[in-house]
Amino acid sequence: MPRNANNRELILDAAWSQLWQHGYHAMSISDVAKAAKLPKGSIYNYFQSKEELAEEALLRLRHQYENTMRVRVLSGTISPAEIIRRFLDYYEQQYAEVGYGRGDPLMSRLNELADTNPDLASRLAELADVWRSVVAQKIWGYATAHHVQGLVDHAESIAGMIHASLQGVLLNMKVRHSAEPIQEARRILPAMMDSYVTSLAAGEIVD
DSSP states (O other), X not given: OOOOHHHHHHHHHHHHHHHXXXXXXXXXXXXXXXXXXXXXXXXXXXXXXXXXHHHHHHTHHHHIIIIIIIIIISOSSOOHHHHHXXXXXXXXXXXXXXXXXXXXXXXXXXXXXXXXXXXXHHHHXXXXXXXXXXXXXXXXXXXXXXXXXXXXHTHHHHHHHHHHHHHHHHHHHHHHTSSHHHHHHHHHHHHHHHHHHHHHHTTOOOO
């Protein structure tokens, strides 16, 4: 079967959906082919293995983190608290389409693969670093514009705090199949972050 760029995209779309819905171990080449409406054997014209297919499907997140996230979620010079609010708004909209019953596609797969496929997990972990890097850059930009030196110095660690907090929200959302954890976080997390940033600006928090 000749290679076809459109078929390749259909396969990646199908693999992404299967990974997010069922996970790596439950995903089969047969299911991907069926979802893509292509013969099973045709998958191997584009990908040598299930692992290669899964990795490339998940690597689409790099584009989302480096481009889509900057434009759709994190545009402008915004505070760490506003970063949290925007992510919560984005997640509430995104996960409503699946009944709030799925967790973060990247971290869920990292947890699944950490013991069974550490090489793939390690490569996917680099994407989490990209996420934190993008957020840290936005925090640094805000801190620089508002002359908050303590926030400049702590931009990376605050990005890590935001990431960990949001992962907890998404896990709770998945368990409860409800947007309530997002709504609860919206009432609490931004205020906590504002308080922390205020303390940094006042020099009340030191290394």
